[in-house]
Every structure is written in C-alpha cells, then in structure tokens.
Amino acid sequence: DAGVIQSPRHEVTEMGQEVTLRCKPISGHNSLFWYRQTMMRGLELLIYFNNNVPIDDSGMPEDRFSAKMPNASFSTLKIQPSEPRDSAVYFCASRALAGGGNEQFFGPGTRLTVL
Amino acid sequence: QQQVKQSPQSLIVQKGGIPIINCAYENTAFDYFPWYQQFPGKGPALLIAIRPDVSEKKEGRFTISFNKSAKQFSLHIMDSQPGDSATYFCAANQAFGNEKLTFGTGTRLTIIP
Numbered sequence: 001d002a003g004v005i006q007s008p009r010h011e012v013t014e015m016g017q018e019v020t021l022r023c024k025p026i027s028g029h030n031s032l033f034w035y036r037q038t039m040m041r042g043l044e045l046l047i048y049f050n051n052n053v054p055i056d057d058s059g060m061p062e063d064r065f066s067a068k069m070p071n072a073s074f075s076t077l078k079i080q081p082s083e084p085r086d087s088a089v090y091f092c093a094s095r096a097l098a099g100g101g102n103e104q105f106f107g108p109g110t111r112l113t114v115l
Numbered sequence: 116q117q118q119v120k121q122s123p124q125s126l127i128v129q130k131g132g133i134p135i136i137n138c139a140y141e142n143t144a145f146d147y148f149p150w151y152q153q154f155p156g157k158g159p160a161l162l163i164a165i166r167p168d169v170s171e172k173k174e175g176r177f178t179i180s181f182n183k184s185a186k187q188f189s190l191h192i193m194d195s196q197p198g199d200s201a202t203y204f205c206a207a208n209q210a211f212g213n214e215k216l217t218f219g220t221g222t223r224l225t226i227i228p
Binding site for chain 2: 004031033042043045048050055056091093095097102103104105106107108109
C-alpha cells in the first residue's frame with residue numbers, strides 16, 4: 001500500500017496567487033482529514049469528510065480556504081487568494097470508518113511558503 | 116472543553132533514560148487516547164493508544180499510563196535511544212460518533228547518546 005499521497009510536496013508562491021493542494025487517501029478508507037501545522041499553533045484540523053461528504057469545516061480559517069472531495073480517492077484544499085500567514089505544512093490523513101479502529105494515517109505533507 | 120494540554124514543550128534525556136510526557140484533558144466524553152510520533156519532514160504516525168477501561172498499556176518500550184479520575188495520561192519511553200528523538204503528540208476523541216482528534220501541542224524529544 002502506498003499510504004496517503006500528497007502533492008506537491010513543496011509549494012512556493014506569491015501572495016495573492018491561488019494554491020491547490022492534493023490528496024489521495026489510502027484505498028478503502030472513507031474518512032479524510034485536512035490539517036495545518038505551524039510552530040505557533042501546532043496541528044490544527046481544518047476540515048474532514050466521511051464518505052466524500054464534508055462533516056465539520058469549523059477549522060477552516062476563512063472563506064479563502066475551500067476543500068472538495070469529488071470521489072473516494074481524491075481531495076483538494078484550495079487557498080485563494082493566498083497570504084503569507086498561510087505558510088505552513090498541510091497534512092492530509094485518512095481513516096477507515098468501520099473495522100479500522102481509530103487510527104488516522106497521515107501523508108507526508110505539503111510545505112507551503114507564501115511570499 | 117475540547118482542549119488537550121501537553122507538557123513539557125521540549126525534553127532532553129540521556130540515552131537509556133525514561134522520558135515522560137504528560138497530557139491532560141477536560142472533556143469526559145473522550146474515550147480514545149492515542150500518541151503520535153513525528154520525525155522531521157514526515158507526517159505524524161500512530162505510536163500507541165489506550166482506552167479508559169485500562170490504566171496502563173505497553174507496546175515494546177512505550178507505555179501509556181492513564182488516570183481517569185484525574186483526566187490525565189502520559190507516555191513513558193523505556194531505555195530511550197537516539198532514534199526516539201522526534202516530536203510526540205498526545206490526542207483524544209470519542210471513539211464512536213465523532214472522528215475529530217483533538218491534538219496536544221507537541222513535545223520535542225531529544226535523546227543524547
């Protein structure tokens with residue numbers, strides 16, 4: 001199993017540009033989470049999906065952030081327009097809702113730098 | 116009430132020592148308490164987890180101690196090795212009905228040879 005796949009691994013962009021982060025969860029997992037990690041705020045849950053449906057987006061910082069999960073094998077997190085304070089490592093994690101326990105499997109992350 | 120408080124923020128221990136990381140929670144509905152380990156440049160990975168029906172769980176050199184009445188749990192690493200140097204996060208959630216994990220702020224552990 002390839003694990004959770006995220007792309008790109010690194011992204012450097014200029015303020016005001018649109019950024020799209022991509023995630024492929026582990027096959028068979030039906031719960032997907034987007035996290036942001038910074039030194040100041042630690043690991044924050046942004047949004048999570050069950051069976052491709054957004055369940056809780058209360059962690060999404062503002063309207064500039066949006067996330068979609070068009071099918072069970074793909075999700076995107078979009079920031080438009082990006083700002084320097086969005087610089088962070090963004091993680092995607094997936095989990096099996098039934099029979100898989102509570103373990104969330106994290107991807108390697110995307111390091112985003114907004115200049 | 117959703118917070119999980121973790122301490123210390125950083126910890127330096129000699130090889131062979133027993134680092135201890137502590138967490139406290141407020142939400143009495145929490146019933147699943149995992150510890151995640153994160154190496155630089157990697158995502159967090161589940162290390163060990165406990166449910167509140169037991170007071171201790173061991174997996175290899177890693178032990179979770181759980182005190183339900185105090186709403187506290189801790190991670191102990193026996194015979195610590197330089198390869199254990201990483202950031203450790205405690206977390207908590209309700210095992211059923213709410214998939215959100217509430218994470219502690221992390222402890223950066225360094226094991227000196």
